[in-house]
């Protein structure tokens with residue numbers, strides 16, 4: 186939606202509109218560093234050799250991968266303030282999926298506001314030429330830019346930006362004075378020999394009128410860490426300069442999780458553990474009918490009360506050797522694999538997982554490629570006070586589309602069964618800071634047993 190001010194100034198008859206549009210545009214003067222020929226040559230050389238370079242407001246650092254930081258990017262403070270004002274007047278849309286939660290503006294490609302237009306012209310005009318020369322590549326005039334607003338608990342998890350045509354990523358921050366304790370840092374990851382992200386090597390704290398640039402490459406893994414400040418708004422303009430993509434190695438496929446034969450039915454164990462209600466044959470028939478109809482069901486109070494309590498306490502107190510499982514572009518959390526040894530079919534794999542602030546799983550290409558019919562079974566423990574706004578719920582989505590099919594919220598002793606087809610994938614939503622900031626100082630967490638059965 187156009188702001189009132191811009192509407193009054195620019196939207197009249199077509200002819201008038203064209204002329205007026207031009208006069209509306211405010212030209213953006215960029216910092217002297219990018220006007221200086223010597224600096225350009227020096228940055229070019231340093232980028233080529235992967236060495237460090239710094240001069241005035243411009244810095245090139247090559248660890249963990251080359252990124253260029255330009256402070257005071259726009260010369261005029263008035264321009265930057267007006268730009269911020271125009272951006273804040275835009276419509277923002279809440280975006281949320283496995284990878285992110287933040288607010289995005291309407292498309293900026295065609296916005297007519299004077300300062301947005303001015304910056305777009307400078308970025309995709311003279312600055313694109315500068316960058317093309319620095320990198321020695323032909324960058325296309327394609328305009329790819331949007332505005333993002335990250336507020337309390339917003340996040341953009343680990344990703345590499347890879348998409349056909351994107352060559353260089355840029356982010357311009359328009360934030361109030363910001364500290365690393367406010368969260369919202371741009372974290373850069375190192376990678377292993379399979380080009381998988383390994384660990385956070387550098388955290389860049391956003392700052393007013395600072396531009397960050399990096400090439401989109403097989404190693405350009407980064408994230409926007411969760412915003413922890415309850416009142417600050419992390420406003421940014423970001424996008425990509427398009428050009429020939431860098432060569433990409435084939436995607437790494439993780440070794441599959443071993444599948445083990447399922448335990449044969451053991452009546453004594455069932456009697457001991459399962460709520461007697463579920464052992465009733467006619468009730469089982471009812472459940473079966475319902476499950477056949479909807480492919481999902483929640484069996485409340487599934488385990489006998491005393492067993493449930495025993496397991497919950499054991500999970501809290503036991504010295505389980507939790508494995509921190511990554512890589513961060515796929516998952517983050519404490520998972521312990523469970524194995525079964527008695528031969529029979531079907532096959533199954535299972536884990537006990539601990540969910541706390543910062544845990545998540547993501548959808549990823551390899552998983553999508555291997556999708557198959559499966560029965561998911563999840564039994565949570567210790568989530569009596571857990572709120573849905575903390576995250577940690579499981580979303581089932583249609584592969585290829587971002588359409589949400591089903592959300593399963595963790596509920597104590599409620600066994601969730603979901604039968605999914607080859608087109609359905611699942612992820613667990615990022616557990617955010619609200620889970621550990623309810624006034625009590627203890628960090629909240631819950632556990633679940635998660636099993637998947639294959640035919």
Ligand SMILES: O=C(O)CCC(=O)C(=O)O
Pocket residue numbers: 341346356370371407408409421423
């Ligand atoms: O805002 C940032 O610091 C990074 C944004 C980003 O990585 C993206 O939009 O892909």
Ligand SMILES: [Fe+2]
Pocket residue numbers: 344345346354407
């Ligand atoms: Fe990114």
